[in-house]
Amino acid sequence: xEVAEAKSKKAGPRQCSTCNERRAALKRPKxxxxxxxxxFYAVFEEEIHQVIVENQLFKPGERIAIGASGGKxxxxxxYVLSELNRRHNYGLDLFLLSVDEGITGxxxxxxxxxxxxEIQYGLPLxxxxxxxxxxWTMDEIVKMIGLKNxxxxxxxxxxxxxxRGAAMLKVDKLATGHNADDIAETVLLNxxxxxxxxxxxxxSITTGEDGPIPxxxxxxxxxxxxxxxxxxxxxxxxxxxxxxxxPNAYRGFAREFIKDLERIRPRAILDIIKSGENFRIxxxxxxxxxxxCERCGYISSQKWCKACVLLDGLNRGLPKLGIGRARGLxxxxxxxxxxxxxxxxxxxKQCGTxxx
Amino acid sequence: MKICFLLRVALxxxxxxxxxxxxxxxxxxxxxxxxxxxxxAFIDESAIFPVPSHEVDKAIQDMNLIVSNLAPPKKELxxxxxxxxxxxxxxxxxxxxxxxxxxVSDATGKEDLRLHLRMLCxxxxxxxxxxxxxxxxxxxxxxxxxxISATVKGQGYSLPADxxxxxxxxxxxxxxxxxxCLAQELNILCRIDxxxxxxxxxxxxxxxxxxxxxxxxxxxxENPSRECTIVRTAGKLTPFHFNKIPDSLDSDVHxxxxxxxxxxxxxxxxxxxxxxFCPICNSPxxxxxxxxxxxxxxxxxxxxxxxxxxxxxxxxxxxxxDSSSMExxxxxxxxxxxxxxxxxxxxxxxxxxxxxxxxxLSDSGDET
Amino acid sequence: MQLTLEFGGGLELLCNSVKVHNVTxxxxxxxxxxxxxxxLSWVRTNLIKERPEMFMKGDSVRPGxxxxxxxxxxxxxxQLDTILEEKDVIVFISTLHGG
Numbered sequence: 045x046e047v048a049e050a051k052s053k054k055a056g057p058r059q060c061s062t063c064n065e066r067r068a069a070l071k072r073p074k075x076x077x078x079x080x081x082x083x084f085y086a087v088f089e090e091e092i093h094q095v096i097v098e099n100q101l102f103k104p105g106e107r108i109a110i111g112a113s114g115g116k117x118x119x120x121x122x123y124v125l126s127e128l129n130r131r132h133n134y135g136l137d138l139f140l141l142s143v144d145e146g147i148t149g150x151x152x153x154x155x156x157x158x159x160x161x162e163i164q165y166g167l168p169l170x171x172x173x174x175x176x177x178x179x180w181t182m183d184e185i186v187k188m189i190g191l192k193n194x195x196x197x198x199x200x201x202x203x204x205x206x207x208r209g210a211a212m213l214k215v216d217k218l219a220t221g222h223n224a225d226d227i228a229e230t231v232l233l234n235x236x237x238x239x240x241x242x243x244x245x246x247x248s249i250t251t252g253e254d255g256p257i258p259x260x261x262x263x264x265x266x267x268x269x270x271x272x273x274x275x276x277x278x279x280x281x282x283x284x285x286x287x288x289x290x291p292n293a294y295r296g297f298a299r300e301f302i303k304d305l306e307r308i309r310p311r312a313i314l315d316i317i318k319s320g321e322n323f324r325i326x327x328x329x330x331x332x333x334x335x336x337c338e339r340c341g342y343i344s345s346q347k348w349c350k351a352c353v354l355l356d357g358l359n360r361g362l363p364k365l366g367i368g369r370a371r372g373l374x375x376x377x378x379x380x381x382x383x384x385x386x387x388x389x390x391x392x393k394q395c396g397t398x399x400x
Numbered sequence: 401m402k403i404c405f406l407l408r409v410a411l412x413x414x415x416x417x418x419x420x421x422x423x424x425x426x427x428x429x430x431x432x433x434x435x436x437x438x439x440x441a442f443i444d445e446s447a448i449f450p451v452p453s454h455e456v457d458k459a460i461q462d463m464n465l466i467v468s469n470l471a472p473p474k475k476e477l478x479x480x481x482x483x484x485x486x487x488x489x490x491x492x493x494x495x496x497x498x499x500x501x502x503x504v505s506d507a508t509g510k511e512d513l514r515l516h517l518r519m520l521c522x523x524x525x526x527x528x529x530x531x532x533x534x535x536x537x538x539x540x541x542x543x544x545x546x547x548i549s550a551t552v553k554g555q556g557y558s559l560p561a562d563x564x565x566x567x568x569x570x571x572x573x574x575x576x577x578x579x580x581c582l583a584q585e586l587n588i589l590c591r592i593d594x595x596x597x598x599x600x601x602x603x604x605x606x607x608x609x610x611x612x613x614x615x616x617x618x619x620x621x622e623n624p625s626r627e628c629t630i631v632r633t634a635g636k637l638t639p640f641h642f643n644k645i646p647d648s649l650d651s652d653v654h655x656x657x658x659x660x661x662x663x664x665x666x667x668x669x670x671x672x673x674x675x676x677f678c679p680i681c682n683s684p685x686x687x688x689x690x691x692x693x694x695x696x697x698x699x700x701x702x703x704x705x706x707x708x709x710x711x712x713x714x715x716x717x718x719x720x721x722d723s724s725s726m727e728x729x730x731x732x733x734x735x736x737x738x739x740x741x742x743x744x745x746x747x748x749x750x751x752x753x754x755x756x757x758x759x760x761l762s763d764s765g766d767e768t
Numbered sequence: 769m770q771l772t773l774e775f776g777g778g779l780e781l782l783c784n785s786v787k788v789h790n791v792t793x794x795x796x797x798x799x800x801x802x803x804x805x806x807x808l809s810w811v812r813t814n815l816i817k818e819r820p821e822m823f824m825k826g827d828s829v830r831p832g833x834x835x836x837x838x839x840x841x842x843x844x845x846x847q848l849d850t851i852l853e854e855k856d857v858i859v860f861i862s863t864l865h866g867g
Contacts, residue, residue, distance in 0.1 A: 058840075058844050058845075067840070068840070068841075068844055069839060069840050069841060069844075070840070070841035070843070070844070071841050071843040071844055078844050116777070116863075225863075231551065232548070232551070234633070235547065235548070235551065235630055235633045235634070236619065236626065236629065236630060236633075237629065237633075238629045238630075238632050238633040239633070240633060240636045243633065268832075268863045269834060269863060271863075272777065272834055272861055272863045273834065273841070276776070276834075276836070276859070276861060277839075284776070284777045284778040284862070285778060285781070286778060297615065297618055297619060297622070299832070299864065300831070300832075301611070301615045303830075303831035303832035303864075304611055304615075304831050305552060305608065305611060306831065307831045308607060308608065308611065309508070309607075309608060311716070312552050312553075312608070314554075315551075315552060315553055315554030315713075316551055316552055316554070318554040318556065319550070319551040319552075319553075319554050319555060319556025319557075319559070320551075320556060321556070322556040322557035322686055322688075323556045323557070323559070323637055324557065324560055324637050324638035325636070325637060325638065326638050
């Protein structure tokens with residue numbers, strides 16, 4: 045892209061509003077400032093550092109797993125966290141943690157990206173596979189159940205797989221790449237589905253502190269646009285193919301709505317998060333009591349955890365077992381996704397990358 | 401357009417209640433249940449929208465016909481131009497109003513300001529004509545839109561205030577009897593009961609509100625219960641203490657309603673601290689947003705202090721950014737908004753005084 | 769006019785999985801300059817092989833697709849009105865794929 049650099053002369057007066065020297069390279073959605081690449085890197089990293097410090101996401105000496113899918117968010121997170129850890133002496137032991145769902149032509153490729161990241165950023169990588177944990181790959185599951193509800197299996201399994209991987213790494217916390225757009229979308233989705241318990245939790249920067257491995261989201265206030273711009277300018281190596289088993293999963297109404305909003309009012313994304321943080325929700329409407337699964341020992345409010353119920357169905361050749369819902373509220377939504385399979389849906393990342 | 405058939409159903413409903421009450425009154429000797437009076441208010445916004453005057457005249461004529469065709473007791477129709485929010489002696493209300501709206505650069509902010517002014521106008525009509533309640537025709541569909549757009553504007557804290565059946569933070573308490581009815585249902589009801597409706601051009605939604613309303617329409621097409629779910633979710637948020645009929649209302653009325661619903665007895669909760677309200681949109685302010693306010697000690701109202709007393713959403717989408725435009729903006733605001741800001745900034749001290757007085761004089765003790 | 773067009777973030781899948789396209793696009797008859805608006809409609813007709821709605825909405829890119837002209841955010845150069853010159857490099861990146 046050297047040619048492009050050389051051609052900057054035609055850009056004329058668009059100077060960086062921070063350094064007043066270099067040519068502006070992007071307009072920040074958060075502040076509407078025009079800013080050059082170097083100042084953008086600095087402010088992007090500094091803001092994430094501030095979020096980490098103000099919210100006390102990490103303590104010195106902690107072991108932290110970064111949930112790594114090979115996608116843009118987790119790739120930038122791995123890069124920025126290792127950078128900040130060095131720069132500000134966080135004193136953290138960082139690890140990459142990936143889940144291999146066993147999806148040929150998708151996860152095997154994205155895992156190659158994560159393996160390159162392992163070398164590029166010098167972070168040890170742990171891969172946990174569905175095959176090892178559950179005895180099934182997603183390819184096998186889809187062969188058995190078809191393309192309906194496969195995302196339910198995948199989502200439930202992934203959540204548990206990450207926890208199990210984190211336990212194997214003996215980490216204190218799991219950091220995920222959820223960005224501001226993701227969180228704004230989740231706030232809206234929880235309103236649309238009537239899930240007040242999740243609505244009260246989904247804007248928390250740290251969750252699961254009562255569970256085995258707390259999770260945190262250092263990108264809670266980071267715009268997706270800036271993450272992609274950062275990855276592009278820094279030439280970070282990421283994987284951007286959609287999952288073959290949830291084609292068009294990203295075509296959700298809610299995501300599209302967020303992007304439409306961003307176009308006319310970029311601050312709407314942060315305003316939605318702010319609304320989510322300020323909702324008056326009485327603490328009595330909290331989560332069901334947590335116990336442990338009688339079968340595998342994982343946290344569960346029921347006798348068996350969701351993964352064990354689904355797995356039992358698979359192993360007995362009755363995969364529909366456990367798909368029906370115990371709770372009434374979400375019924376409507378799950379039905380929708382069955383009916384409108386392949387067409388637009390209110391839920392965008394049904395494949396479970398948005399589990400909170 | 402919508403608001404009209406919504407209002408039409410609300411009118412029919414209130415009318416039927418009144419009609420029943422009248423019959424009961426005529427039949428019984430118990431004169432302690434007086435029949436309530438009903439009036440209809442229409443805000444003429446042609447000062448803001450260039451609607452051909454004959455269309456407005458036609459709409460008003462139709463409304464007149466609908467109202468006068470209802471069985472007795474007779475209902476008054478108040479047609480009031482929106483510029484009436486400026487005191488009636490100032491003849492330049494229309495141009496001041498235009499100037500005020502022109503000063504708002506954000507399309508959504510302009511639209512929202514217009515809605516706030518309309519409410520102000522309705523309150524004024526209700527107050528001046530001695531009404532005790534203001535009935536709005538907001539239905540589930542409309543409230544679902546409000547839930548999402550308030551969320552998008554960062555007003556999650558104040559949202560529950562706007563979507564309850566009762567909202568008595570206003571001088572005249574507002575009630576929303578159609579909260580649980582879908583627009584489609586109301587539309588059908590109007591058709592099968594052949595309730596005549598009136599269409600008034602109210603300008604199309606643009607900006608955030610327009611985006612939200614087409615989003616909701618899309619979701620509703622995908623799942624016909626989506627609007628209900630949205631309102632139900634928001635209904636689980638904790639309402640404010642003013643989301644019930646205040647105890648201090650005309651004691652006759654209160655007594656009467658207590659007679660009707662013997663078990664229904666609301667006691668005011670005196671222990672709750674008072675809310676502060678945004679002078680523009682009247683939404684309760686979140687404590688964390690009020691930090692900037694605490695530094696303002698005097699009751700003197702400058703443009704700066706006015707700006708600081710507004711909610712973040714109004715600050716962003718309605719108030720001008722530079723101080724000289726802000727100065728001008730404040731100078732053309734309708735008086736009630738300015739006094740709301742003044743009350744707000746002095747409110748805390750006076751409340752404290754009241755509390756202390758209560759303690760000094762109180763001998764019943766158990767109420768606080 | 770010679771231009772280099774790059775598709776990333778999954779958008780390449782819409783044009784036969786080819787990321788970089790060296791193309792020649794000329795202003796339409798009667799017009800002297802080529803704008804982004806014209807280029808987008810050219811791309812839609814000539815490069816996008818499937819699901820054009822993933823790339824465009826109305827006469828602009830779909831919200832969520834980032835555009836850079838010579839490595840500069842097109843929001844700084846006037847978006848659809850950006851005037852293109854010989855040898856410009858235009859990059860389209862979708863933010864909507866993957867996490």
